[in-house]
Amino acid sequence: MTRLIIKGGTVVDPVAGKLFQADVTVVGDRIAHIGKAPADKDATVVDARGCLVLPGLIDMHVHLREPGYEYKETIATGAAAALRGGFAAVCAMPNTRPVCDSAAVVGFVLERGKAAGRARVYPVGALTRGSEGKELAPLGEMRAAGAVAFSDDGRWVRNGNLMRRAMEYAAMLGAPVISHCEDPDLSAGGVMHEGVTASVLGLRGMPAAAEEVAVARDIILAALTGCHLHIAHVSTAGAVRLIREAKARGVKVTAEVTPHHFTLTDEAVKGYNTNAKVNPPLRTPADVAALKEGLADGTIDVIATDHAPHAREEKEVEFDAAPFGMVGLETAVGLTMALVREGVLTLPQLAAKLTTNPARILGFEGGLLREGAPADITLIDPELEETVEPECFASKSGNTPFAGWRLKGLPVGVVVGGRWFAVRPRVATGRRTRDKK
Ligand SMILES: NC(=O)N[C@@H](CC(=O)O)C(=O)O
Ligand SMILES: [Zn+2]
Numbered sequence: 247m248t249r250l251i252i253k254g255g256t257v258v259d260p261v262a263g264k265l266f267q268a269d270v271t272v273v274g275d276r277i278a279h280i281g282k283a284p285a286d287k288d289a290t291v292v293d294a295r296g297c298l299v300l301p302g303l304i305d306m307h308v309h310l311r312e313p314g315y316e317y318k319e320t321i322a323t324g325a326a327a328a329l330r331g332g333f334a335a336v337c338a339m340p341n342t343r344p345v346c347d348s349a350a351v352v353g354f355v356l357e358r359g360k361a362a363g364r365a366r367v368y369p370v371g372a373l374t375r376g377s378e379g380k381e382l383a384p385l386g387e388m389r390a391a392g393a394v395a396f397s398d399d400g401r402w403v404r405n406g407n408l409m410r411r412a413m414e415y416a417a418m419l420g421a422p423v424i425s426h427c428e429d430p431d432l433s434a435g436g437v438m439h440e441g442v443t444a445s446v447l448g449l450r451g452m453p454a455a456a457e458e459v460a461v462a463r464d465i466i467l468a469a470l471t472g473c474h475l476h477i478a479h480v481s482t483a484g485a486v487r488l489i490r491e492a493k494a495r496g497v498k499v500t501a502e503v504t505p506h507h508f509t510l511t512d513e514a515v516k517g518y519n520t521n522a523k524v525n526p527p528l529r530t531p532a533d534v535a536a537l538k539e540g541l542a543d544g545t546i547d548v549i550a551t552d553h554a555p556h557a558r559e560e561k562e563v564e565f566d567a568a569p570f571g572m573v574g575l576e577t578a579v580g581l582t583m584a585l586v587r588e589g590v591l592t593l594p595q596l597a598a599k600l601t602t603n604p605a606r607i608l609g610f611e612g613g614l615l616r617e618g619a620p621a622d623i624t625l626i627d628p629e630l631e632e633t634v635e636p637e638c639f640a641s642k643s644g645n646t647p648f649a650g651w652r653l654k655g656l657p658v659g660v661v662v663g664g665r666w667f668a669v670r671p672r673v674a675t676g677r678r679t680r681d682k683k
């Protein structure tokens with residue numbers, strides 16, 4: 247069996263909440279040993295001095311666009327973008343064409359993910375047929391085919407009774423329901439956060455209340471059904487408060503926040519920047535502060551990118567006509583490492599939100615560096631800096647508001663099931679680095 251030694255790095259343990267120096271030895275697709283590695287001249291050795299060694303990062307919210315929108319992204323390019331971003335695994339949302347609402351599409355996504363041979367790809371099945379919110383999708387057959395969660399992401403299930411039934415069914419299947427919390431009546435016609443900046447720009451707003459009303463209903467239904475509810479892309483202070491209260495009452499609710507929502511405010515839209523058009527919209531400084539508080543105190547369990555690739559032609563239109571969404575896989579680690587330097591998160595907390603917590607929510611074996619665990623590992627160089635150049639992305643799309651930003655703390659390599667992928671040379675550069683084909 248192949249042997250790989252990650253040598254001389256600083257292991258970040260999200261469970262024990264500590265850092266320690268150790269080599270990590272991988273045999274085949276499992277972690278064989280953590281501690282000083284004996285000399286082994288047949289093993290592949292990765293020099294990890296100066297690097298942080300984390301469990302393989304998991305992004306539980308991405309849009310890979312295949313089947314149906316391969317001009318924006320494919321499962322292969324998305325899985326390559328994931329690796330370049332430091333992720334060993336991603337969960338693909340079902341808003342493809344056709345929607346992932348059957349065992350056949352679930353099977354297709356799994357197969358394409360395996361064929362790509364990069365980051366692991368896990369399918370999320372739709373809650374309702376075609377995500378149209380009219381009738382339940384066949385959750386049981388999708389679960390059996392390998393769906394790890396259910397969601398109509400992109401839309402909220404407006405019919406409360408249908409959502410109740412979907413949650414009862416998902417609870418029976420032991421799968422979480424991921425909710426895109428947005429009351430479409432309250433946000434109708436809006437293209438950015440409702441507030442001063444929208445007024446100045448003359449753009450139609452989406453009020454924080456559109457998100458909070460939806461979060462409140464779904465928490466009430468989670469309490470009623472006992473279903474594990476996971477709130478996608480939380481963006482408002484009020485939503486954080488509702489989730490904190492629900493957790494205190496023992497409701498089975500977890501939540502995620504994206505790097506763009508904890509980094510930017512609605513002012514990023516100024517100049518009618520369509521790359522800052524996203525749903526939910528970028529909010530106010532007070533909301534950003536509340537998201538950071540939620541991350542720090544554990545209300546927000548997960549950092550997920552909501553990687554939403556769109557083609558250049560689609561974004562190079564009038565603001566009102568542009569689609570919502572931005573890519574996130576290749577900027578997430580750099581933006582999240584800034585939270586550690588800011589004192590918002592410790593490194594073990596960062597690791598928990600990018601590995602252990604998503605793994606626990608999804609029932610994965612990963613998310614831990616333990617002898618015997620699957621060999622999914624991410625190496626981050628906390629000193630490495632790079633300027634964001636969308637032309638260098640492995641993703642097919644470059645719709646990011648972070649172009650030109652200088653990021654510090656970047657992934658240099660990822661191990662997926664025992665296979666090593668170098669994703670960046672360890673010198674500062676903005677040039678493209680390709681992982682081996
Ligand atoms: N986040 C977005 O603005 N867009 C997502 C849909 C979604 O996550 O709601 C997309 O699929 O493009
Ligand atoms: Zn969404």
Ligand SMILES: [Zn+2]
Pocket residue numbers: 307308309339399400552554
């Ligand atoms: Zn999404």
